[in-house]
Amino acid sequence: MTDHQIRTALDELADLALVRPSAHADGTLWPVSPAVGLSALLAAAEEEAAARQRQIEATRAAIAALATEHEEHRQHRADTAIRLDGLDAVRGRLEELAAHAMTECLSLDPGGAHRPDARAASAQRNGQALRRGVSIKAVWWESFRNDPDTLAYARWLADLGGQMRTVPIVPTPLVIVDRRVAIVPLDPADPRQGALEVDSPGMLSVACALFDQLWSTAAPFGSFVPVDGQGLTSAERTLLELAAAGHTDEAAGRKLGVSARTVKRQMADLMARLDADSRFQAGVRAAHRGWLQGPGA
Known part of the structure; x- marks a missing residue:
């Protein structure tokens, strides 16, 4: 081994508490039994871990106290x-x-x-x-x-x-x-x-x-969308009600969370099912068939 390798190895052994300075000869290192050296190293690590755990518990308690104080402050505000x-x-x-x-x-x-x-x-x-x-x-x-x-x-x-x-x-x-x-x-x-x-x-x-x-x-969520006795989903019934109330495609789309193009396509399908040539006619026929009433009507 080179001198550098030997010094590096001795440094690692010292870090592991497996060598120590000789009590009799200055500048000389003395090997330590692994049972003694590693046990001391483990004890030091355990003490460090215990100290960190105590610090974590103290931090947790401080956070809980701050959270309680913060919540009490919010609850005692005059505003509701x-x-x-x-x-x-x-x-x-x-x-x-x-x-x-x-x-x-x-x-x-x-x-x-x-x-x-x-x-x-x-x-x-x-x-x-x-x-x-x-x-x-x-x-x-x-x-x-x-x-x-x-x-x-x-x-x-x-x-x-x-x-x-x-x-x-x-x-x-x-x-x-x-x-x-x-x-x-x-x-x-x-x-x-x-x-x-x-x-x-x-x-x-x-x-x-x-x-x-x-x-x-x-x-x-994850189940099939149910249909009522008229074969309508709740979204289709709601769209008919919105159209009957005079909502535009854009306005109905905002309420239903879909695009105006989707509303137009869905309305076209409903008009075809009602054999209607216009939205007004579709509304009249939907009302006549009971499609604009509640599902349980």
Whole structure:
């Protein structure tokens, strides 16, 4: 071995506590029994690990204390609504609420959760909540059933135990945590502007009633879209009702989460089934056949 190799080897042995300076001859190294040297090294590593664990526990306790103080401060505010400006503030608050959720997280998603950026932002908090046994229920637009990003997210959520259902129209974005806090958008047409956090019993009662009503009529994601006695899906019936109410293709598309071109194609199919030459005639014949009444009529 070269001198360099020998010095390198001696340095490694010293790091492993397998050699030590001789007590009798200066500048001389003395070998140490592996049972002694490595045991000392292991003891030092264990002490270091224990010290780090104590530091982690102290940090966890400090975080819990700060979180409790922060939550108490929010709960003692005179206002019953807290403004969250911008998407970052909303996502940050949703992360806090998900981290402290005890029983369930409910959401209405007329648009956003299917996008890759929003899906990535919600995946971690939803995954952690589900692993703690928190129930997650989400209602989405029926038009998202064929969206690849939505399908991927739905499968991921279902694998963890979450539930998703779809309806033709989701009226507004909404998140409810443990039925004690609700997050509603400042502008439903542009959720990126921010949201309001509300915890007043009256507002929560309305929000929970809206979610429960939509959930009870929604179709489970992954199943076939059901048809009624007239052979209509809920989306087709809703489109007929929107057309009968005078909505343009663009307006109906915004409500249904589809393009105006898709609305035009679907209307053409419905008109053919009704043997109608115009939308007006289709509306008259649909009403005559009972297509514009509720499915249970």
